[in-house]
Amino acid sequence: MPKQALQNLAVVSREFQSKLEDASILIITNEELARDRVARVLLNADLQCLEFAENFSSASIAVNEHIPDLVILNTDLDAEANLEICRRLRSLLDEQIPIILQLPRDDQLTRLKAFRAGATEIITDPSSEGEFILRVKRALERKNLVNQLRKDQSRLQQDLQAAQNMQSALLPSEKNIAKFSEARNVEIESFYEASNMLGGDWWYAAAIDNSRLGIFLFDLSGHGVTAAINAFRLQLLVRSLKEYKAEPGLWMSTLNNELEKILPAEQFSTGFYGIYHKRKQTLEYVNAGSPCPFVFRKNGKTFQKLDSTGPILGCVSEIEYEAKTVTLKSNDRVFLYSDALYEDFDNPDNSLSSQELGEQISDILVNQKVEEGKFVEAVIQRMVDRTGKSKFDDDLTVLSMKVLPPKSIQEYCRTEAVKDCVWIASPQCDTISEELIEYLYGEYGASLHLGEELPPGSQVDFVITDEANLDKLQIAKENSTEFLSSIVIASSAVNQDIADFVLPETADIEMLKTVCRACREISQQSQNLRQEVSLRKSAIGTINNGEFSFKTLIEARNLSTMLAIACPNADLVAIGLRELMVNAVEHGNLEITSEQKQKLIMSGSWKAEIDRRLEMPQYVNREVVIRYARSSKRITFTIEDEGAGFDYAALDQETPSETTYRGRGIALAKQLAFPDIEYLGCGNKVRASIDL
Structure with missing residues (x-):
């Protein structure tokens, strides 16, 4: 045996010996000589936690006060009386607590009665001291092993439950499903059940843009822990492929290459990825060996099979998956599922072909009155009734997406x-x-x-x-x-x-x-600023004076949150400060007029124009300087750009709806954060103050 194995065995042996020495033993006997003899033998064997009782009444009191690790029953009563005590003791004790019953005879019938009464070990009295100690230690070791197994099983069950909760959390929430489906005028229903606690199926839905919705369904080979681990790895890959999400063919090809790297040779996955386009009313999809998806037309009267567009995933790299497109009209329904829905592993002849499955589902849609939102539930019930099984043989996922009539x-x-x-x-x-x-x-x-x-x-x-x-x-x-x-x-x-x-x-x-x-x-930037200020930690509040410079809008935004930390109502100050700092960059250093900014925004080229001007020779070296000063009564920010300034005397800060963009920014800053705003010089310097 290897040295490390011997060392491990020695550690385990020491742990068991320690537990045996600490074991609490209840001895029930009404005979003084028997009590002394048993006590002496146990003490010589380093078993010293002993407690004594004379009959069942005193034994039950002792058990109620402290549950023993082992009970030794040896009274001078006849065998039937001892068996009755044993039976009553067992009703008080957990089945893992051993009871050693000492009897004057050891025939087959007596042993049978003793075990039925709850005895764990039977010793013929008198017995040798060696045999007695051996039986006691064996009973205690067995109890300790059972306890350890129970703890291990409980720990494993907890780990599996935690993993199951994590796996369930990877599926879309009902709230998100409702949000996706309502905005794109579809109804999505789903069902997921692992064959055991963990499974290898995974499905998801995600917004591509305001009019497109992506739906995924994958089934990894096998089930249980291995399949679940692969499902975790798969969902991480899926979330990393966001840049390809609008191109199903390229997306699936890239996913296949990544799966081929991480899946063992004997493991694979089937997969379906479809993008529903609300305005075009089309489904662009890739089917990598998934069980035949369906499109049910005219509320189920006819159905169309969506054939596979490429092989299963994870076996061979560098496969180009083809994307196909199918038109969807009002009340059409896309139906996806994993193979457990139609396969019967115990009776393969009872499995359904794709055509037979489609006919079964079509019959539900046409002839069965199904409550709104209960279609998938009706399909599951039909399959349960067909096989007579309450649980499916493998992991099962079912996904339905119905196109709703246009909203009025x-x-x-x-x-x-x-x-x-x-x-x-x-x-x-x-x-x-x-x-x-x-x-x-x-x-x-x-x-x-x-x-x-x-x-x-x-x-x-x-x-x-x-x-x-x-x-x-x-x-x-x-x-x-x-x-x-x-x-x-x-x-x-x-x-x-x-x-x-x-x-x-x-x-x-x-x-x-x-x-x-x-x-x-405009709204999101302000909300993001407020959140950032609430989370940000800074030591700026300990600085009384400081001077900072910046060139870009991003630098202005970051600096505004940092400086705002030093102020009361920091979230609102950050927004007001950003308005003044952005003005200094846009209208000051880059000389973009309010009219130009509006046209740029309307054409969608405002950000591009900002970036272009930042690189122009006449602007590239311009900076904005912001000075921060704090006294016991006031905080003051002075912002100075290198632009030509403007006619601030004509600026009406109280009516922002009638002023320029720069005027609206100033008015917002004043409304939110700075009761005192003053422009200086030619208008390229502004001083904003907060009274403490």
Whole structure:
């Protein structure tokens, strides 16, 4: 035997010996000589934790006070009386507690009765001291082994339960499923059950963009722990392939190459990846050896099989998977599943072909009245009834996606208060198309509200209206979040400063989307700043004076959060400070006018223009300097750019809706953080203060 094995065995032996010496032994005897003899033998064997009882009554009291590790029963009563005591003791003790019964005779019938009464060991009295100690130690060792096995089993069960919880957490939550499906006007149902605690199936759904939804289903070979580990590895790979998610063929080919590197030769996976395009009403998919998916048409009256477009995954690298496209119309249903749904491992002749399975499901859709959202449940029940089994032989996943009829405009009209509301206050405006509404719904979901009236208690994040409903701008301001954005669709005669964006009635869908994205960014950037400030730790609060310089918008953003930590209401100060610092970069150093910025945002080229100007010779070396000073009564920020300045005397900070972009930024900074803002010199220097 190897040296290390001998050392391990010695450690285990010492542990068991220690447990034996500490074992608590209850001796039940009404005979003084027998008690003394048993005690002497046990003490000589280093078993010293002894307790004595004369009969069942005193023994039951002792057991209630302290559960012994072993009981020795040896009274001068007849065999039947001893068996009765043994039987009553066993009712008080766990089955793992050994009872050694000493009897005056040892015939087969007596032994049978003794074991039925709950005895663990039977010793004929009198017996040799060696045999007695051997029996006692053997009983204790057996108990310790059982205890250790129970602990190991409990620990293993806990580990498996934790792994099962982790595996379940990898599946999409019902909340996310509802969010994805509602925004893309589909209904998604799912079922997952491992054949044991852990399994090798995994499915997922993820947004590709505001109109496309990706659905995945994979089945790794085998089941149990090995398959579950491979499923964990698979989902990590899937999440790492985000850059290819819009191209199913390339995505599956890349995934296959990665799986081939990590899966052993005898293991593989089947896989399906499909992208549903809401506006085109198409499903672009790749099927890598998955059981034949179906598209059920016309509420199940006919069905189409989606054939495999490539081999199973993880066996051979450098395979180019082909993507195919199928059209989906209202009430069509995509149905995916793993092989346990149709296979019967105990009776292979009872397994279903893909055609037979399709017919079974079609029959459910056509002839069985199924409650809304209960279709997958009905399919599972049909398969259970067919086989007569309550549990499937392998891991099972079932996924259904039904295309719902188009929403009517009325369905976007909310009656209850809407948080962070995107309010289309002129739903009858010709420029506000169904495509724009669908786009906004894909981005904002239930936060989108269409209607000339705003539900009481709502908070508006941004509002879209037309020239005939300019009064809605004021309503939005009165019920706004801190970062309200506004869009007006109007003729050229309207004052361009009445809203953040004034778009012509001829604006196309792409311009509208671009401007809506800009409005969303305004809100998100501010929210992100607040979160960052709440999480950030800094020692800046101990500095009384400091000077910092920056060139880019990213540097301005990062510096604003750092400096804001030193101030009360740090989250709001960060937003106000960022507005002033961004102004210094855009309008100061880079000399972008407010009119130019609006046009750049509307064309979607604002960020590109910022990057271009930062590289231009006349701007590349320009910096903004911000000086921080703190006294016992006041914090002051002085921001100075290298631009030509502007006519700040004409700036009305109280009415930002009628001023330039720079004016709106200043007004927001004043409203949120700085009651005292002063422009100096030619307008390229601003001083903002906070009273402590």
